Amino acid sequence: MGTDIRHAVVMGAGMAGLAAARVLADSCEAVTVIERDRLPDASGPRAGVPQGHHVHGLLALGAEVFEGYFPGLRAELERAGAPVWDWGEGLCAVLPHGTPPPTPMGMPIQTFSRPLLEHALRRRVTALERVTLRDGLTVTGLRTAGPGKVVGVRVKDGDGEDEIAADLVVDASGRSSHLPQWLAALGLPSPRTTTVDAQVGYASRTYSYPEGQAPPSWMGLLQPLRAPDFPKGCYAIQIENNALHVTLHGAGDTQLPCGDEDFLAYAKTLRGPIAETIASLTPTSAVRRYARTVNRKIAYHRLARWPDGLIALGDSVCTFNPAYGQGMTVAALEARLLEQMLRSRRTRTPLDGRDFQKRLARITVSPWLMATIPDHAWGHPRSAWPIKAGNWFMNRLIDTAPHDPRVYTTFSGLFHMTAGPLALADPRLLSSVLVRPRPGESLRTTTA
Structure with missing residues (x-):
């Protein structure tokens, strides 16, 4: 292990930040994760993750990668009530031209709420001896030694401002990242940003089953959108606490529901069994809406100059319409890339941040096309x-x-x-x- 990265700072304690911290803990003497939110002690939504109220999916590949970094994670989540099921057998896919019959695929899927998964990962990461999590702290800028080298971050909390030195700074702060402005302040050109916005919105809530009522025969229900004839859809999954989590989708000018009656009325406009299923269930949450679903890609990999001591990953670099469920899996793959590059570098050789951004861009090509081709x-x-x-x-x-x-x-x-x-x-x-x-x-x- 090279000693050049003694201390790494990770901005953001979401999925990408936690995955990066887990990998860095194997190669650094100390890792500090900085999170703007005050983090809950138990599983629960938080302000910095407004999409946490909506259905999340961890793709099969992402589940494999996370299990490798956090052995026993699937069993831990299952003990917490998150069911495991075969995608081909348990999914009811209401497609434009029919519903595929149950088809065993040997593809195990686990469904849960976003807060449950994040809480489990956060507990695992903070238990690592080399990792410190500091919440309620806002990063206000980069600490530099000239325009070509990042040597830490500037932070502030209620007590004032401070600086934290680091050999490597990882921006995993998500959609709200300020990295383009910080790079501009170093005299670097603005990276090109590409966006594709289908103007998709969500409305979500959770339900419980009345005593004695069996859950539906399916574990997940998917009805995708398709331009121009199918501007409405849904994704529903069975999750922990014997609950059904339902997200209704709408594209373009579709008016999404706000309350109890119009949530069910919207569901009744959909093909498939979703309306019939939720009509007899008991709502256990308010209806939550969300509309920040634009696909956005920042071309850091095309910058001719890149500061030493800095990398960016996760939604800070490339965000996807959450309807396709790719974000958490891509974050896991980017953490795996970071691990591979840390392991392969020569002793005392710094991590090549510019090369990391180029390789990361290749990881995002396929998921970007999967999301943006239909959204276009x-x-x-x-x-x-x-x-x-x-x-x-x-x-x-x-x-x-x-x-x-x-x-x-x-x-x-x-x-x-x-x-x-x-x-x-x-x-x-x-x-x-x-x-x-x-x-x-x-x-x-x-x-x-």
């Missing part, structure tokens, strides 16, 4: 032909899934990032997707 169809009717072609093919793939178990399994692997794009090159799969007609197919519902 809502707000960008004149999209470039590769995007239109990609959206057309993805729609054909989804339309074939209810009628072909092989296609459904392949698409599920792509969705959960356990399979790469090359899985689509199977000639039999391409034949099913491109040639076989779909019942009730129309040009309008299969093109961008």
Whole structure:
């Protein structure tokens, strides 16, 4: 282990920050995680994660990576009531052209609330001897030794301002990151920012089952949006405390529900069993709405200069429309990249931050396309032909899934990032997707 990174500072105690701190604890003498929020002692939502009230999904690949860093995590969450189930058998997918029958895939999925997972990870990370978590502290800027080297951060709390020295600073502060402004203050050019906004909003709440009432036969219910004909959808999952967590989606000008009656009324406008399911359940939370779903990518990897002693990851660099459930898994993969680069560097060689940002950008390519190709169809009717072609093919793939178990399994692997794009090159799969007609197919519902 090189001793060049004696102390690392991680900004943000969300998923990306906790995963990074876990990895850094193996290579640094000390790791300080700084969080603006006052963190709860138990599992519960917090102000800095407003989307914590909404359904979250940890993809199969992300669950594997987290289990590797936190052995026994799945069993711990299961003891807390988070069910484990096979994606192909337990999901009711209400797709535009049908619902695939139960299809065993050997793809274990675990469903829980975001606060439960974050609390479990936070407890594991803070138990590490080398990690210190300081909450209620706001980072106000970078501490530098000239424009080319970051040597710590400036912070403030209710008692005043202070500085914390560090050999490596990790920005995992999420969507609210101030890193572009801080880099500009160092005289670096502004990185290019790309956004794709489908103007999707959410409304969510949790339910309990009345005594004696059995839960539904499915563990998860998915009804995706699709431009232009399907501006409404939902995702519902069974979670801890024998609860059902329901998020209703709406795109464009769709009016989302605010209260009890219109939540059920909105659900009744959807195909599938969601309205029938929740009609007899007992609400256990208020209706919460959320609309910050823009996909945003900051091209730090294209900057010609990058300060030593600094990296950025997680939502600070690339955020996805949460409807696709990719954020936590991408954060896990970025932590794995950090571990690989820390292990492979020569003793006493600093971490190459510019190279890290370039490699991180490659990790985000596929999930970015999975999220933005369908989202382009809502707000960008004149999209470039590769995007239109990609959206057309993805729609054909989804339309074939209810009628072909092989296609459904392949698409599920792509969705959960356990399979790469090359899985689509199977000639039999391409034949099913491109040639076989779909019942009730129309040009309008299969093109961008």
